[in-house]
Amino acid sequence: MTRYVVSKWRKTVAIQKNAHLSQFVPETLRMTRSTLLRLLKQYEMVYIKPEFGSFGKGVMRVERLGTGFRYQFGRKIRTFNAYASLYNSILVQTSGKRYLVQKGIRLLEYGGSKFDIRVMVQYSPNRAWETTGIIGRVAAKNKIVTNYHSGGKIMAASRLLRKHTSQAESKLLALSKLGVQTGKAMKRAFPGVRVIGLDIAMDETLHPWILEVNTNPDPYIFKKHPDPNVFKKIMRYAKAYPK
Structure with missing residues (x-):
């Protein structure tokens, strides 16, 4: 066992x-282009994290702003005007690993x-x-x-x-x-x-x-x-x- x-x-x-x-x-889904956008629209702030990993490595906070989006990874913060740009940048950071998206708790x-x-x-x-x-x-x-x-x-x-x-x-x-x-x-x-x-x-x-x-x-x-x-x-x- x-x-x-x-x-x-x-x-x-x-x-x-x-x-x-x-x-x-908190509502948690496997992260895809559509699930991330859906939870951002619903909750405005979410966390994404690798399905496999520990010690908080790879965790990002993603937010929907009035006219755009931003994420924080470590102490680095990036902002985007379009969702496509945000998601493509996240894909670079996640390096092809499987991620989950979770309703953000403040x-x-x-x-x-x-x-x-x-x-x-x-x-x-x-x-x-x-x-x-x-x-x-x-x-x-x-x-x-x-x-x-x-x-x-x-x-x-x-x-x-x-x-x-x-x-x-x-x-x-x-x-x-x-x-x-x-x-x-x-x-x-x-x-x-x-x-x-x-x-x-x-x-x-x-x-x-x-x-x-x-x-x-x-x-x-x-x-x-x-x-x-x-x-x-x-x-x-x-x-x-x-x-």
Whole structure:
């Protein structure tokens, strides 16, 4: 049984099929000339990302403006008057790789930088899914991805959320439950999966959106968690996975 699922598309389809979880998944399609244009017309801002890849590499933000279009790739921003010019430029950047296009979620900010939340969920030695860690990731200045390996900063999720709500702890509890529900759905689709890392965006209404599900999430970012027992537990569970 496969423990690692690398296709972002297959993982997205798996959780979209769940009636409860589908409300937390931004509309996501395989990117073509027509699907990109359709979602731009519908949402005005989208993200495109390679179907296969990690650490936020290759992710672009694409926007429809009043009279044109623009995209941001890394810190580089380009604008276009015509959709054809935009799409042709994107094709150059994507180098023939398969990409997905996803409804853009406007992330909450901390100190002027966007942030999202990583939820670590593991299949415990007691054979039950358990959320073992939640931590925040703040994007480097003027960057669109929050990944630590792309310059993002790791911070306590509660500290980030308290800037936006007095109900931070209840929001984190809800994310913990969402993580367990997602773990169960993933295991039904991919029985070999033992651990997932959810990348969660919170919009201005504090609705959580599952941007991506990772089946080989980096546990070491949790060394920066304010509670050292969180990282210890994550590693203890990891060592208990069947080889």
